[in-house]
Amino acid sequence: MLPRMGAMLIMAVFAFYFLIPIWWLFVSATKSKGDLTSTNPLWFSEFNFFENVGNVLTYRDGVFLRWIGNSLAYAGGGALIATVLAGMCGYALAKYSFRGRELIFNVILGGVLVPATALALPLFLMFSQINATNTFWAVFLPSIVSPFGVYLTRIYAGSSVPDELMEAARLDGASEVRTFFSVSVKLMFPALVTVFLFQFVAIWNNFFLPLIMLRDEANFPVTLGLYTWNSQINQIPELRMYVLVGALLSIIPLIVAFLFLQRFWRSGLGAGSVK
């Protein structure tokens, strides 16, 4: 009984610790500008949430909504393509034997170790060569590769896609491509959802690459947009409130993605564990 209580207590303390900043963010976003500095930071005062949200959404012709839309396009589109590419690559590496297979895999695995930040400047110089900096593609294209995704899907395809099933599909006359898309993908689905989710969060939170690549506010993702506002607080103190409310709004799509995708995720974790 006691160890259980102890575990619960530790869990509760950690949950509290992690939730406090979000609570603070939510409470702050409901306050008026004046109350923000003069009232208890962890409890409500006058409720101004909807007015604040309205202000953020309409400030500078609604540029914030545009940023959210950009982030959705970068993260949603990027994660989708990244998942397809990583899935195909991992599947091929797991199910076909060819010369140099391990070499390719090891090189890709090495890619997991290189931080995205370290690649931003070289990418900028490369994109400069083809005059493609400050475009949607400058942020989108580097987002569609996921070495970690290849790693994960290879492991998963290796254990979840039986060779016999591929044989059967071939005997039925399906091409290799068709086998992949109509048979294997279904078996690999939990892994693909995981890759999608990881990549979505990674692109959504990616900050350094857009910071280096983009100059045009219309292309900014929400992270860079909020950072830009935050750096102008000394000049325009009203922006402090907008940054707070904007930060709160910007985590909503992530929460939605998690809640929506976790059921696929959860069902996948147990699949095949009992024969």
Next chain:
Amino acid sequence: MKPFKSAIAVAVLSAIALTGCSSSESADTAGSAIECTPSSGPVTLSFTSWIPGIEDVVDVWNKANPEIQVKVQTGPNGNSGTYQNFFNQLKAGNAPDLGQVEYDALPNFRVQDGLTNIAACQDVADAESSFIPWAWNQVSFGEENAAYGIPQDTGPMALFYRSDLFKKNNIAVPTTWEEFEKAAVEVRKTGSYITNFSQNDVNQFAGLVWQTGDTWFKNDGDKWNVSLAGTGSTTVADYWQDLIDRDLVSSFPGWTSEWDNAYNTGKVWSWNSAVWGANSVASGAPDTAGKWSVAPMPQWEKGDNTSGNWGGSSTVVFKGSEHPYEAAKFALWLNTSSESLTMLNESANLYPATTAGLDLPSLKEGVEFYGDQKIYDVFAASANQVSSTFVWGPTMTQTYNSVSDGFKAAVTGKGTLVDSLKSAQEATIKELKTQSIPVAE
């Protein structure tokens, strides 16, 4: 100011040598102005600035000048990433035509040969006299026939104070630093602090040093001379160290909630800040509306009239711009026309760098938050009392970090302000040497 030129020339020469003399101008006149001739046909200029609302100002220009269209690009403020972006772009050869650069970052761009000298443009040469002299000095580096940008705004300093509290407690508003210290003791007896020594605002400290007439960087012929711990600096540092040691000033980090709160609740009574600080006080301490006033900065000697500066930027034409004539024309309009200056003042509280700009109608009105005092008259006087001799160094980001680290330690009782200036001095010299910038020792 002559010696400065040769040092720059050395730096520029080596930069040109490194890049293989690709430019068509002759290397023996390095640092001299480019030719300034109009381009044929319509021109589109790119302009990077992080001033909120600058697009609206540029729209006014674009409507009036169909032949010279300006496209605004933006980003976070300079030190938060845009300067690094400028350097990356210069390296990649796709820098914008125009950019916003603060005065303290200009020498860095200068020694890296990132700026175009637009002094040969007749309009620019003619405009020199309309700017506040020290502001022009920041963009010309004191050289003859040089203009590496057009001054945009300045941050003359003055003392914001709670007039109601000083009056109620019968404490005279200090006019000298000696009186300020005495007043600090009186204020402390009421349980409050006279002011806050912000541990992370090295720029404020620099402004206080600027007031003494000293400078942090100089040139002794062809080398940089670093004097972060010179006479002016140590005078200012010792003074504030004493106030910190006696617990006469608070030490909240600037622009945080605690800091706002301290001003909003009357825990701190005054702030030596720049003209744009008017807005920071008004928005950070909304409950105290009408109770603030502005007075000239306290002086080191009774009867003196010297002031410091905190902040300010310029509009520069980057190296590689194919349209320096048009770029210079736009930069001049942006920073001298009363239409543009009024808009910049309204949208971003920019305080003009031209003498005529100080008399804008919007700067002649009483400000409600300050009990209807015409506070900008105080700043206009201050702007004319800022010393012209202050020079920034080419590695300010590193210098600020070093000083700031030391200050943070000093306010918690580890070491002193003077110690941190001395170690920042060493770190700066080391950094200059690392970057092969000649240093005098």
